Amino acid sequence: MAEYDNTGDQEDDEFEPLTWRDRTYNWFQRVSFLVYSIIIVVLLALGMLWPRVFIVVESGHHAVKYEPLGGGTVTNPEHLYGEGIHVIVPWDSLYIYETRLQQRFLEFNMLSDEGLSLEIVISVRYRPERDMLGFLHQDIGTEYYERLIRPQLEAHVRETLGHRPAHEIYSSAGDLVQELNHVTTLTRIGDATKPYVIVQEVKLVNVDLPDIVDQAIADRYRQEQLRLEYDDRLLREEKEAERKRIEAKGIADYNDIIGPDSLRWRDIEAVKALAESPNAKIIMLGGGGTSQDGQPPLMFSLSTAPEQDQTPVVVQPNSATPAP
Known part of the structure; x- marks a missing residue:
């Protein structure tokens, strides 16, 4: 058509x-x-x-x-x-x-041995076992952290820290880390050859103690520091006393060695140096009364007169007039 x-x-x-x-x-x-x-x-x-x-x-x-x-x-x-x-x-x-390798932080509250409420923060590093992924998905699923790892870790931490006093948890963190790392292997029921998840490391990140425990720990630390300070003071005073004893013994030995004649010679040299100064002066040799060798003390009067008149005047303490 x-x-x-x-x-x-x-x-x-x-x-x-x-x-x-x-x-x-x-x-x-x-x-x-x-x-x-x-x-x-x-x-x-x-x-x-x-x-x-x-x-x-x-x-x-x-x-x-x-x-x-x-x-x-x-x-x-x-x-x-x-x-x-x-x-x-x-x-x-x-x-x-x-x-x-994955890392998550877990926060929860627990009771110490004394019944105090503690806020614990831990970190966990883990990774699923590659060869067990099929069984992990079949038995647990993709939410395996909330269903398997978190409850296991909470039970492990409560069992490890629950029987310890609060101050011991705070002061022995290094030992606790070793105990926390001993987590029970998360294996399949009936087949313990390979775990679902490998927990590589568990760390204690933070422990929030009650205020009364914080104050007690601070007071204990302050008292310990005061004790150490007092020990240092005692040690320093003992060293100072020993130094003074050694110094005194050295001076005594020096005086015994040089004798009194040497000391008198030093006095004469000092008087001679003083006599050479230009100003007027009065010099007294010997102590009050009679000296050890039976000689009375001598007193010298020195002035700045002309050279022909610079004759020292010897004054006997018991005489009425000065000697010529």
Whole structure:
């Protein structure tokens, strides 16, 4: 059946047949809506299925596959998905786990041996065992920290610190760290060969003690420092007393060696040096009364008179007039 163009002049009763270009254009107009609809549906389906088909596993992570039509969770460690982009069927799922070393802080309250409330802050470093990721996902799930690690750590810390007094917890942190690191291995029931999670380190970060305990510890430390200060003072005084005894013994030995004649000679030299000074002076040699050798003390009166008159005047203490 031939097609004719009826878009010509209204008065022309004849119809011209359509060319192949016109027929193609009319066909595209009829099917364009269907083509556009199919493209939109395909794009929507691709956008919805893209995150389920193309899975990206980032660095330091591994993924466990779940196959609803193939037996469920794949527990074989050889079938784990490593880093990179992976393509799976839309009805399967990949659950990604971080297998690097992780750290979290745990805060909780506990009672000491005296019944005091303590606020404990600990840090834990852990990582899941790669070969046990399938069993970890099958038995516990992605929230394994809240379900497995946190309760185990709280019970371990309460058991370790609960029987200790508050001041001992504060003063023996180094020993407590060693005890805290002995965490019970978190293994699968019936298979203790490999743990779910490897707890690498547990540290005691902070211990908030009650005010009364803080004050008691501060007073004890202050008394200890005062005791150390008194010990230092006693030691210093003992050293000073020993120094003075040695000094006195040295002076006594010196006097015994040089004798009284040497001391008198030193007195004469001192008097001579004093006599050479220009000012007037009175010099007395010997002590009060009579000296040890039976000689009375002598008194000299020196002045700044001319050279011909500079004759020392010797005064005897018991004489009425000075000697010429």
